[in-house]
Amino acid sequence: MVYEYNSKIHLAEVALNVKDLESQIAFYHQLLGLEILSQSEGEAVLGAGDKALVKLIKTDDTRNPKQTYGLYHMALLLPSQEDLANVFKHLLDLKIPLVGGADHGYSEAIYLEDLEGNGIELYRDKPVTVWDIREDGRIIGVTEELYAQDIYQLGKEIEPFAIASGTRMGHVHLSVKNSREASTFYQESLGLEDKFTIPHASWIASGTYHHHLAVNEWGGKNLVRRKHGMVGLAYYVVEVENKEELLKVFAQSQGNEVIIQWLSSAEFSITDSDGIVTRVRVGN
Numbered sequence: 001m002v003y004e005y006n007s008k009i010h011l012a013e014v015a016l017n018v019k020d021l022e023s024q025i026a027f028y029h030q031l032l033g034l035e036i037l038s039q040s041e042g043e044a045v046l047g048a049g050d051k052a053l054v055k056l057i058k059t060d061d062t063r064n065p066k067q068t069y070g071l072y073h074m075a076l077l078l079p080s081q082e083d084l085a086n087v088f089k090h091l092l093d094l095k096i097p098l099v100g101g102a103d104h105g106y107s108e109a110i111y112l113e114d115l116e117g118n119g120i121e122l123y124r125d126k127p128v129t130v131w132d133i134r135e136d137g138r139i140i141g142v143t144e145e146l147y148a149q150d151i152y153q154l155g156k157e158i159e160p161f162a163i164a165s166g167t168r169m170g171h172v173h174l175s176v177k178n179s180r181e182a183s184t185f186y187q188e189s190l191g192l193e194d195k196f197t198i199p200h201a202s203w204i205a206s207g208t209y210h211h212h213l214a215v216n217e218w219g220g221k222n223l224v225r226r227k228h229g230m231v232g233l234a235y236y237v238v239e240v241e242n243k244e245e246l247l248k249v250f251a252q253s254q255g256n257e258v259i260i261q262w263l264s265s266a267e268f269s270i271t272d273s274d275g276i277v278t279r280v281r282v283g284n
Helices: 021-031 081-093 148-154 179-190 243-253
Strands: 010-018 035-039 043-048 051-058 070-077 100-103 107-113 119-125 168-175 193-198 201-205 213-216 232-240 259-264 267-271 277-282
Touching: 010 021, 010 070, 010 168, 021 035, 021 043, 021 051, 051 168, 070 232, 081 107, 081 119, 081 148, 119 168, 168 232, 179 193, 179 201, 179 213, 179 243, 179 277, 232 243, 243 267, 243 277, 259 277
Parallel strands: 010 051, 070 119, 168 213, 232 277
Antiparallel strands: 010 232, 035 043, 043 051, 070 168, 100 107, 107 119, 193 201, 201 213, 259 267, 267 277
């Protein structure tokens, strides 16, 4: 068995270290429409359809996450254009500021930030028949104007608002010091392929998807290397089908200048040269 798009990996939750846990819970639950799946004094897990998507962890760190390498944005994949339209209408009607929107050729996306500056993409995939897929397997992305008014008019008012139950983590986009080196590292470690690369950025995936991970160095060469407890990205989770695939990823990660730590018999973490932590585990 493989995942959708003949992929050997599946993205699960993204964990964020946050300064104000209660306010961030309110943002993701009340404004973005995620369910609170569990909550304790120091952390909360939110998701859709009982699937964990975002974990919030209280931290005492006070810096801005944009000062460090780590998360550029996490991307929540909506099941349909109508589902994207519903959340788009919800956010605009509440006058939530958006960073932007774009038609990427293979997807339609809107962008915003949470209360502490963590980037969020909400998107829907277009039918594969309209993707620009080249003979060598590359999938060309573009950044064109989003027909926002048309999408807004598709949206329905939902009260109380909840994000579509089939929403999942579509991809994770990382801010790194050297995009070429990072792209090579994640391709080799996670068994991904280059789908689209430009100077200073790369989009990579397993199977025939447009990208599961992206890396860019747009933040420059002088950001702070991530350390445990820093505000922003704590880690993100990649799932594989079985223990055999898990051990394969473990073996592929050896020999790189990384820190590898087993967390259980079915999960380990990889810390790259920028201090970014990827957790790899056997999926449920």
